[in-house]
Amino acid sequence: MSALGFLPATVRKSSTTRELDAGEILFHQGDRALWIYEVEHGRLRLVRYTVDGHPVPLHTARAGELFAEAALFAGTYRCDAVASVPSRVRVYPKRELLAAFRRDSTVAERFMAILAGQIHALRARVQERNIRSASARVLHHLALNTGKDGRTARLDGSLVDLAAEIGLTHEALYRTLGRLEKSGAIERNGSEIMLKKSPGL
Amino acid sequence: MSALGFLPATVRKSSTTRELDAGEILFHQGDRALWIYEVEHGRLRLVRYTVDGHPVPLHTARAGELFAEAALFAGTYRCDAVASVPSRVRVYPKRELLAAFRRDSTVAERFMAILAGQIHALRARVQERNIRSASARVLHHLALNTGKDGRTARLDGSLVDLAAEIGLTHEALYRTLGRLEKSGAIERNGSEIMLKKSPGL
DNA sequence: CGGCGTTTTGAGAGAGCTCAACATCGGTGG
DNA sequence: CCACCGATGTTGAGCTCTCTCAAAACGCCG
Numbered sequence A, B: 001m002s003a004l005g006f007l008p009a010t011v012r013k014s015s016t017t018r019e020l021d022a023g024e025i026l027f028h029q030g031d032r033a034l035w036i037y038e039v040e041h042g043r044l045r046l047v048r049y050t051v052d053g054h055p056v057p058l059h060t061a062r063a064g065e066l067f068a069e070a071a072l073f074a075g076t077y078r079c080d081a082v083a084s085v086p087s088r089v090r091v092y093p094k095r096e097l098l099a100a101f102r103r104d105s106t107v108a109e110r111f112m113a114i115l116a117g118q119i120h121a122l123r124a125r126v127q128e129r130n131i132r133s134a135s136a137r138v139l140h141h142l143a144l145n146t147g148k149d150g151r152t153a154r155l156d157g158s159l160v161d162l163a164a165e166i167g168l169t170h171e172a173l174y175r176t177l178g179r180l181e182k183s184g185a186i187e188r189n190g191s192e193i194m195l196k197k198s199p200g201l
Numbered sequence C: 001c002g003g004c005g006t007t008t009t010g011a012g013a014g015a016g017c018t019c020a021a022c023a024t025c026g027g028t029g030g
Numbered sequence D: 001c002c003a004c005c006g007a008t009g010t011t012g013a014g015c016t017c018t019c020t021c022a023a024a025a026c027g028c029c030g
Helices: A008-014 A071-072 A093-105 A105-129 A133-144 A160-167 A170-181 B010-014 B071-073 B094-103 B105-129 B136-143 B159-166 B170-183
Strands: A016-020 A025-027 A033-042 A043-049 A053-063 A080-083 A087-093 A152-154 A184-191 A192-195 B015-018 B025-027 B035-041 B043-051 B054-064 B080-083 B087-093 B152-154 B185-190 B192-195
Touching: A008 A087, A008 A093, A025 B025, A033 A053, A033 A071, A033 A093, A043 A152, A053 B054, A053 B105, A053 B136, A071 A093, A087 A093, A087 B080, A093 A105, A105 A133, A105 B054, A105 B071, A105 B094, A133 A160, A133 A170, A160 A170, A160 B170, A184 B010, B010 B094, B025 B043, B035 B054, B035 B071, B035 B094, B043 B087, B071 B094, B087 B094, B094 B105, B105 B136, B136 B159, B136 B170, B136 B185, B136 B192, B159 B170, B170 B185
Parallel strands: none
Antiparallel strands: A016 A087, A025 A080, A033 A087, A043 A053, A043 A080, A152 A192, A184 A192, B015 B087, B025 B080, B035 B087, B043 B054, B043 B080, B152 B192, B185 B192
């Protein structure tokens, strides 16, 4: 179930979980970085504060996501982590992880692979945000999220969630999907969307 | 000079460089993944093709950037890499890198630290792109790129480059900077921008 | 001097956001 | 069993903001 499921039993057993209420703070900027985390459910905002105390949002970590990985290689956290909604996180002690990496290089490599995969996904997302047109952006997203046939994308959450993920309002997303379907570019079927003939992206 | 400067001499010596003309292809989707790359100068587009042959841009790698790191853990490349302009890349043989990781876990850890840092930067960039308002986006970017004083950001390239980096047209950026300066939110001084009193971001 | 890239300002249009109303569905409690 | 409520899905109308296209001043370098 966890993205870190490959970890040896010794490390996995050293992990714990922590429940957070909405608004509860997991760690503060400047705290000693002793753990990294994975969101089991809920949502956490990572926020940095400027010298004059203004918040600068860095990221929102969602279910299934690993975060504060940079803490592995830094002494202190560089931002605050606050639960946006009631959440549960899995807590991995940094020492144990690093020890496991040293003990077995294949563990280190798998972890690197996870990081490399995240980089890939994030780059694609940045690229996606460069696309202004709602329809082109939606098609880009769908094209990158097709299943094995390379044509069909399955929606796992609501359209509201999808809209947030690709950076559109849900109204704009509804309208865009409607227009794309009417024009024959896609076909909807419950939670599945099939790309018919993708026009120039 | 290289982001991978920490690598042991044996690995560094095993790296080579390759010059690319504009439009020249570095690797193809499906090619065996034997190398990872670093852009020394120029710009490369990473593009994936859908089943019906339409290009889906994944990323644009710029000077100083490491790319195709995922190749370390995959058998084949998952996209094409094409030079947008005449470019030079440094070529690291995957085998040598992986061997170095296994030989010395501190090398592996430094590489992980680089990956983790990239993830951080990319997440911040995604977050930044979620901001619609040009002025808020500019302030967000400046706040995350201040020097040690936490107030002053130094521009390394032209404003045209900055505009592309934060996803605005250069005209919009000029106007926004002008307005911010007039309103007293920032102060410009050649290539330095000082944040005066950051309003709510 | 004559280009070329950067910086700057202007006017207009289009696209997505905002606000608003409404239908639908599933769960909850009286 | 039904009324109510919240989340999801959908559509409409107007507005704002950035993009686009255009033009021009500026500095730099050959």
